[in-house]
Amino acid sequence: MTVRGNLPAQTTTFIGRRAVLAETRALLGTARLVTLVGTGGIGKTRIAVEVGRGAAQTSVFQHGVWVVPLAGLKDPALLLRTVAAELRIVDNSPDACLWRLVESLYDKHLMLVLDGCEHLLESVRHLVHHLLRDCEGLTILTTSREQLGVYGERLVRVPPLDEDAVQLLRERAADDDVPEAAALCRAVNGLPLAIELVAARPAETSPAGVLDQLDGQVALERVFEWATRQCTDEERRLWATLSVFPADFDLAAAESVAGEDVSVPLAALVRRSIVVATTSPVTRQTRYRLLDTVSQFGARMLTSADEPLRRHVLHYSAFVDEAARSWCSPDERLWLGRLREEWPNIRAAVGYALETPDLAETGTVMAMNLQRSRFTSVAGLLGQARDLLAAARKVVTEPPLLTSLLAHCACLALAQGDVAAAIPLMNEARALPRMPTVDRHLVLAEATHLFLVAGSPDCVPLYAHVVELCREHASAGDTYIAELMHATAVCSLMDADTARTGLIGLETNGVNAWGLWLRALYELLHGDPAQAHPPALEALRMQLTDGDTWGPAFSLWLLACTCAELGAHDRAARLLGALRSQERAARISFTNLSPFHRLLERADRTVRRVLGDDYQMITTLGQDLRQEQAMEFALEPVPASERRPSRGVSGRPPRF
Secondary structure (H helix, E strand, O other), rough: OOEHHHOOOOOOOOOOOHHHEEEEEEEHHHEEEEEEOOOOOOHHHHHHHHHHHEEEEEEEEOOOOOEEEOOOOOOOHHOOOOOHHHHOOOOOOOOOOOOHHHHHHHHOOEEEEOOOOOHHHHHHHHHHHHHHHHOOOEEEEOOOOOOOOOOOOEEOOOOOOHHHHHHHHHHHHOOOOOOOHHHHHHHHHOHHHHHHHOOOOOOOOOHHHHHOOOOOOOOOHHHHHHHHHHOHHHHHHHHHHHHOOOEEEEHHHHHHHHHOOHHHHHHHHHHHOOOEOOOOOOOOOEEOOOOOOHHHHHHHHOOOOOOHHHHHHHHHHHHHHHHHHHOOOHHHEEEEEEHHHOOHHHHHHHHHHHHHHHHHHHHHHHHHHHHHOOOOHHHHOOHHHHHHHHHHHHHOOOOOOOHHHHHHHHHHHHOOOHHHHHHHHHHHHHHHHHHOOHHHHHHHHHHHHHHHHHHHOOOHHHHHHHHHHHHHOOOOOOOOOHHHHHHHHHHHHHHHHHHHHHHHHHHHOOOOOOOHHHHHHHHHHHHHHHHHHHHHHHHHHHHOOOOOOHHHHHHHHHHHHHHHOOOOHHHHHHHHHHHHEEEHHOOHHHHOOOHHHHHHHHHHHHHHHOOOOOOHHHHHHOEEEEEEEHHHHHOOOHHHHOOOOOOOOOOOOOOO
């Protein structure tokens, strides 16, 4: 975690709450778990963010303040994965493991804000208990309609606004001279959300008229009913329809789900404070969201959620398909950002599709396209990707889609070195009836098995065949991945001249991290190790700049092997130690990746022999480095003073 928190940007001024803020901050100075308790619409989330904003300015939470929105999370089984994703913790495990969170947080000093816990109380209670027990530097602030019931929890009851209610009303109203402002605030019992809605009343509706319509009722439900009467039929329908979004969305998504142009009613809902508008840091375009309480009321206005949910699936299916076809371009970083921004919607869409029989194939293709876009590997979400693919295997029963799905799952497991999971998938795919057309996914899986498990040159012609199929039938991204795997296999298993040809062919795609990585691998195996180090460093630098959580493990592997060949044995030993930690974090097993393991063993033997008794101490120092420290160390140039004459034979492949 190199990013220092994810606090949302302020869109409106924060008003009042001095006593609640003071009490919360005071408790956080002595307690490690504080829960803001109050009814819906009372302002718990806004207070939590404001407390977090102040905490982020102190030196106490040197690793930041992180907010995890839970209101839109319906499945308790996804809690651990959701927290890991928001914290930018690599989550590539096939199982959602609490130990991975603990391992990442045990030495961190940060504040974790779990927002909207009331519907997940048992799961949140279990998570919070273990995190507080095992992570001494962690402080947790939660918001809920009821307390968690965890030992050591301190409660802050969030009351309605008192004298600050009028100030909020005038601040949010188009005209700050609001007649009967105090009466309006009393009528809605000082609930901030209700005040926001009342403040956005139409100009032709007088405060007295609002009071008459509320009819002395103070419940938030009554305010929502009043708000619906201020809306047109079109605005009410849109409010209800937008409730199917589990997170924020853009205009294109809103129009797809509504099935019509919604720019006018959407703008009206923003003016009425029913929809919140923000600016995307990725695209700089407007994004929209409904507060949880507003969304829940909107959902009750839907006669049936089936049709908008189907449109939601189809919209994000098209989005993911476009990402899978378009990522291999100068817009790669933009696509990765957009996919992360839309991840809660995508995950929900795949889940709903797989639970709906006539959408199961759509959901399956979405799950595979996510991996084709490289997003889940780059973002460290392979655990969630494997969850979705496993769910798809339960509902897809017939080839050719089942064949493609099994092969796809096998490739993903093989890439992580998870041979135990990959082999049964391969065998199941092989047992299915062969279709008249060649399934490139299955051929790719067969080639990858031969390469990564067997280390056999027989993979090379199969990879070449996959490249031909991709060039004829697939996207530029699929073709590039096939070419990369082919070139890596040729470089690892074939002679220098053949490897050079494969490298030249891949470099026609332009300079990128994997192209540089492959050039370094070629120099290490077939050329001059001194020429391998600069492109390997640049590949790692590009991967870190892009936020890639997958590639750095391979670059660290390459740098460790290169330093061993250069004779920089102390540095190589420390990198070998750091690599072991990186393998564990990224859930990659180089031990089960045959060509990589052979070179790693060679480097390890060399370093052990030279360093002798110092080997264990130096590798342990590397293993103890935090990820950001390990990457900073790996990016350092190798001083001439560290280089010793290598015993390796330069100019031809190492003998394994």
